[in-house]
Amino acid sequence: MQLAARMKRRISNLLRRERLENQLDEELRAYVDEMAERKVRDGMAPGEARRQALIELGGLQQVKEEVRETWLGHGIATLARDARYALRTLLRRPLFTAAAVATLVLGIGANTAVFSLVNATVLKPLAVRDPGTLIGCYVRDSRKPDSYRACSYPNYSDLRARSDVFSHLSAHTLVEVSVDAGGRTRHVVADLVSSDYFDTLGVPLAGGRAFTAGEETPGSAVPSAIVSDAFRGKIGGGTGIVGSTLRIAGRVFTIVGITRPGFTGATRLLSPDVYLPLGMYEAVDDSGGGRRLEARDTRVLAMVGRLRPGLTREAADQRLAAVSARMAALDPEHSRPLDRGVPSDVYVVGPLTRLGDSIDPSDNGALMASSAIVLCLSGTVLLIAALNVAAMMLARTTQRRKEIAIRLAIGAGRDRLIAQLMTESLVLSLLGGIGALLVAGAVTAVLQQSLARVLPVEVEFLFSSTFDPNVLMATLVFCFATTMVFGLGPAWQLSSPDLAPTLKNWAQTSVGRPWRLFSPPNLLVIGQLAMAALLLTVAVRQAGTAFQAARVDTGMRVENVMVLQVDQSNAPGLDGKRALQIHRDLEARLADLPGVVSTGISATLPFSGAAPSVSVRPLTAAPARDGGSGLKCRANIASGSRFERSIPRWPCVRCGPCGARWTVA
Amino acid sequence: MPEQSTELLKGTLDLLILRTLAAGAMHGSAIADRVTHLTEGVFQIKAGSLFPALHRLEQEGWIQGEWTESAEGRRVRAYTLTRDGRRQLGTENAVWTRIVHAMNCVLESA
Numbered sequence: 001m002q003l004a005a006r007m008k009r010r011i012s013n014l015l016r017r018e019r020l021e022n023q024l025d026e027e028l029r030a031y032v033d034e035m036a037e038r039k040v041r042d043g044m045a046p047g048e049a050r051r052q053a054l055i056e057l058g059g060l061q062q063v064k065e066e067v068r069e070t071w072l073g074h075g076i077a078t079l080a081r082d083a084r085y086a087l088r089t090l091l092r093r094p095l096f097t098a099a100a101v102a103t104l105v106l107g108i109g110a111n112t113a114v115f116s117l118v119n120a121t122v123l124k125p126l127a128v129r130d131p132g133t134l135i136g137c138y139v140r141d142s143r144k145p146d147s148y149r150a151c152s153y154p155n156y157s158d159l160r161a162r163s164d165v166f167s168h169l170s171a172h173t174l175v176e177v178s179v180d181a182g183g184r185t186r187h188v189v190a191d192l193v194s195s196d197y198f199d200t201l202g203v204p205l206a207g208g209r210a211f212t213a214g215e216e217t218p219g220s221a222v223p224s225a226i227v228s229d230a231f232r233g234k235i236g237g238g239t240g241i242v243g244s245t246l247r248i249a250g251r252v253f254t255i256v257g258i259t260r261p262g263f264t265g266a267t268r269l270l271s272p273d274v275y276l277p278l279g280m281y282e283a284v285d286d287s288g289g290g291r292r293l294e295a296r297d298t299r300v301l302a303m304v305g306r307l308r309p310g311l312t313r314e315a316a317d318q319r320l321a322a323v324s325a326r327m328a329a330l331d332p333e334h335s336r337p338l339d340r341g342v343p344s345d346v347y348v349v350g351p352l353t354r355l356g357d358s359i360d361p362s363d364n365g366a367l368m369a370s371s372a373i374v375l376c377l378s379g380t381v382l383l384i385a386a387l388n389v390a391a392m393m394l395a396r397t398t399q400r401r402k403e404i405a406i407r408l409a410i411g412a413g414r415d416r417l418i419a420q421l422m423t424e425s426l427v428l429s430l431l432g433g434i435g436a437l438l439v440a441g442a443v444t445a446v447l448q449q450s451l452a453r454v455l456p457v458e459v460e461f462l463f464s465s466t467f468d469p470n471v472l473m474a475t476l477v478f479c480f481a482t483t484m485v486f487g488l489g490p491a492w493q494l495s496s497p498d499l500a501p502t503l504k505n506w507a508q509t510s511v512g513r514p515w516r517l518f519s520p521p522n523l524l525v526i527g528q529l530a531m532a533a534l535l536l537t538v539a540v541r542q543a544g545t546a547f548q549a550a551r552v553d554t555g556m557r558v559e560n561v562m563v564l565q566v567d568q569s570n571a572p573g574l575d576g577k578r579a580l581q582i583h584r585d586l587e588a589r590l591a592d593l594p595g596v597v598s599t600g601i602s603a604t605l606p607f608s609g610a611a612p613s614v615s616v617r618p619l620t621a622a623p624a625r626d627g628g629s630g631l632k633c634r635a636n637i638a639s640g641s642r643f644e645r646s647i648p649r650w651p652c653v654r655c656g657p658c659g660a661r662w663t664v665a
Numbered sequence: 666m667p668e669q670s671t672e673l674l675k676g677t678l679d680l681l682i683l684r685t686l687a688a689g690a691m692h693g694s695a696i697a698d699r700v701t702h703l704t705e706g707v708f709q710i711k712a713g714s715l716f717p718a719l720h721r722l723e724q725e726g727w728i729q730g731e732w733t734e735s736a737e738g739r740r741v742r743a744y745t746l747t748r749d750g751r752r753q754l755g756t757e758n759a760v761w762t763r764i765v766h767a768m769n770c771v772l773e774s775a
Contacts, residue, residue: 005726023730024720027693027742031712034694034739058713066713070721 010073017077024067032057061410079423086424096396097428100389104432107385108478109439114378115474116444118371120268122354123470127262129202134266135313136352137169137303137320138361139345148360149345150299153218153278156194158327159303159347165319168200169305171278172266174357175285176457179274180247180570182235187457187567190248191265191272191357192281198226198259200305201266208242208257211277218294220279223248226257228264231273247570248274249284266304267357270459302357305349313349320347377538380531382482387528389428390486394521397494404494417495425487426479433479437472564590678718680761681708683746683754686728692741693719719744727753 328343727750
């Protein structure tokens with residue numbers, strides 16, 4: 001029969017179940033009547049004839065059940081009936097149900113929350129055209145093993161010209177900027193991108209235009225910006241926002257485009273709010289200490305591209321090795337070849353790193369490993385929860401013995417009973433699954449809030465979507481897996497035809513006979529305790545490390561320290577001198593407040609993770625011995641009594657936001 | 666090997682029912698009687714096999730049940746062969762003939 005016809009019959013069977021049942025009833029009754037009548041004709045007494053006819057039929061209920069099994073859609077109807085029965089059974093024992101569901105909510109919820117994070121980090125494909133063929137191009141530093149560097153703009157530009165390797169190659173770098181729009185200043189993540197960035201990813205803009213080659217040219221400083229759809233929503237503009245202006249890093253930018261909803265660029269986990277052309281690098285990036293993008297030693301770019309059609313990664317790497325040598329020859333100052341003729345910078349291609357802006361392809365491995373570890377840990381939580389519910393189910397076995405015995409006696413098959421008990425378990429874990437989705441949503445929201453509190457920028461995290469199809473599917477899989485773990489064993493035991501002796505055995509033998517230590521209920525408890533001990537140990541170690549880290553004596557006394565943050569980067573007409581004056585005035589006024597003991601100014605807070613990086617070189621060293629750049633280090637710029645006390649004369653420092661050089665007197 | 670023989674029986678039962686209904690509409694007990702009569706009492710179809718088989722064939726769309734009155738004035742559900750059923754009968758007939766032929770070839774070779 002055709003599939004469509006079968007489907008039609010299945011639906012009609014489901015809808016007219018009652019009629020089918022009535023017809024079957026009548027058909028079998030007519031059959032028994034006819035058989036009995038024949039026996040009466042042969043001289044049997046009517047009552048006896050009817051009894052004989054029923055015996056020959058071989059059990060009315062069994063025949064009916066066998067007929068029902070031939071009806072299309074019978075499985076669904078049975079499942080629905082079992083589910084209804086299961087719900088009634090569960091509601092009759094509200095305490096048991098509540099305890100089991102609560103256990104499952106915690107177990108499944110932990111896994112859903114962890115999975116939604118892992119999903120956003122490593123599983124979900126980027127919202128770009130053909131994400132599988134997107135590659136990263138990396139700069140391996142051949143002087144050190146497994147060491148990678150960012151790429152400079154001139155080198156990127158040379159690589160992009162190699163059409164025998166790449167069909168597209170774009171470069172970008174993430175920076176923090178302050179954006180004035182919609183009546184307030186937001187500190188957000190911006191992506192400085194090359195002109196072909198959107199083209200490489202294959203995602204057209206929702207409105208406006210992409211950046212031009214002119215806007216990409218280093219130093220061009222054309223104030224154009226493309227905003228993300230999420231950011232457009234935040235500043236409250238419609239599609240007509242193209243052509244309006246934003247103030248970023250003290251300049252007025254014209255919005256030339258809007259990205260599509262859901263577009264996150266090549267990055268995951270967090271999405272840039274604003275895209276700016278690479279030509280704006282010097283104007284918006286204040287961490288570089290005045291480095292210029294056009295210099296070959298300004299290594300700040302990560303590269304994303306697509307290989308020429310038909311070119312394998314291995315072939316691309318071979319061609320790039322030759323390119324690397326040639327590029328080193330062109331630029332002896334910054335890329336000194338080694339003795340054996342291997343250039344210091346070797347360009348290689350590899351899968352795009354999971355976070356999208358990393359310059360080191362091996363970051364992927366660490367990310368995968370930590371994802372696997374947290375999934376294993378949360379999986380253990382689920383296993384403990386499942387075993388706990390299994391123990392509860394087994395404990396209930398004694399209570400349900402009578403019900404099951406009756407059902408076995410009236411002819412229910414063991415497979416039917418197991419199916420029905422498993423349905424009950426499934427209903428239980430689906431209830432747990434629904435709760436888990438809510439709990440996971442709340443947990444990820446709390447996690448994001450706590451992350452947002454410590455991060456110096458406003459970011460849109462991308463792991464919030466509990467209603468992502470992957471996450472829903474995973475939760476469903478967790479439910480089924482849990483059902484198998486906690487449902488199958490008890491269902492098997494409970495449906496056993498010789499249930500009573502089995503139970504008696506357990507009760508007798510688990511006491512006094514040491515070899516029965518490994519009976520099923522004991523194994524459950526042993527397994528649960530072992531896993532709980534494992535998790536507890538891991539958790540205590542983790543917490544201990546965290547507390548220890550928090551208690552490390554940094555030499556600073558942070559009790560009673562209050563922080564006031566000032567962002568002057570967008571204040572119009574503010575030069576370095578004036579900015580410094582404002583800071584000093586502010587500090588003086590704060591110092592005058594009653595209760596204030598001392599005050600100080602610094603560019604960033606210690607340990608905030610946002611310190612600008614500077615290049616340090618001894619004055620006596622010959623220039624450019626090590627390939628151009630000096631020693632990279634993170635620096636903070638500070639003034640005031642707080643720092644004076646520890647370092648009496650702080651020589652020459654630079655004020656981050658305004659760029660003025662000044663000396664603390 | 667009891668499972669294999671039931672498997673064979675199931676297929677045979679379908680063919681027997683379809684062939685019997687090719688002669689005209691019949692209800693359950695009449696089909697069983699006719700098969701017993703035609704096979705000279707070798708095959709006696711029990712209700713436990715007959716009704717599931719009838720319903721399975723009806724679900725497949727090969728036969729169609731209708732409520733009518735039997736010759737004895739009893740309200741019964743009589744089954745008729747559908748067009749799909751007639752085609753199925755042809756197919757199963759051919760398969761059966763091939764099996765019989767093949768079995769004979771083996772048995773007569775000794």
